[in-house]
Amino acid sequence: MKRALTTLLAALGLAACAHSSSGPAEGSxxxxxxxxxxxxxxxxxxxxxxxxxxxxxxxxSVRGLYGNRSINLTTSDREVxxxxxxxxxxLQVKPQPDGxxxxxxxxxxxxxxxVADQYIQGxxxxxxxxxxxxxxxRYRGNRSCGGLPQPTVVTLPSTLAEKPQGQxxxxxxxxxxx
Numbered sequence: 001m002k003r004a005l006t007t008l009l010a011a012l013g014l015a016a017c018a019h020s021s022s023g024p025a026e027g028s029x030x031x032x033x034x035x036x037x038x039x040x041x042x043x044x045x046x047x048x049x050x051x052x053x054x055x056x057x058x059x060x061s062v063r064g065l066y067g068n069r070s071i072n073l074t075t076s077d078r079e080v081x082x083x084x085x086x087x088x089x090x091l092q093v094k095p096q097p098d099g100x101x102x103x104x105x106x107x108x109x110x111x112x113x114x115v116a117d118q119y120i121q122g123x124x125x126x127x128x129x130x131x132x133x134x135x136x137x138r139y140r141g142n143r144s145c146g147g148l149p150q151p152t153v154v155t156l157p158s159t160l161a162e163k164p165q166g167q168x169x170x171x172x173x174x175x176x177x178x
Contacts, residue, residue, distance in 0.1 A: 079091060
């Protein structure tokens with residue numbers, strides 16, 4: 001069980017991402033691509049930034065901007081709380097044999113999201129997911145953010161295991177909430 005969780009966490013990494021002068025290192029990118037558009041960020045140490053976001057982790061906090069919404073979160077191994085824009089965040093985080101279970105309110109929206117080595121399923125923020133693994137750190141399936149489900153591909157950076165469980169959950173929620 002512990003080995004499966006360690007493998008998953010290494011596969012779902014967002015933190016301590018390497019960066020070289022020739023461009024982002026393999027595994028340091030978050031990418032989400034669908035018919036409705038795309039989002040990407042390069043993770044470098046404690047920060048992940050791209051055209052739509054700038055997020056930093058330090059200690060037990062996750063702060064920054066996603067679009068025009070400020071992110072102000074405090075994390076522990078069991079919960080994530082704070083706000084996204086003016087909306088509340090109160091998430092419970094539970095390790096599962098093959099991943100993480102994230103349940104509660106994110107940006108004022110009730111949801112339940114499971115992120116595992118073989119799938120991403122559930123809802124976070126205004127978006128719902130039904131995706132299966134399609135290679136290491138890559139998921140393919142459907143995403144719906146208030147409309148019809150759209151074919152979507154999500155690629156997660158590979159070094160999430162270096163972050164505490166609460167920060168992993170917070171970063172996944174921020175990136176996937178839409």
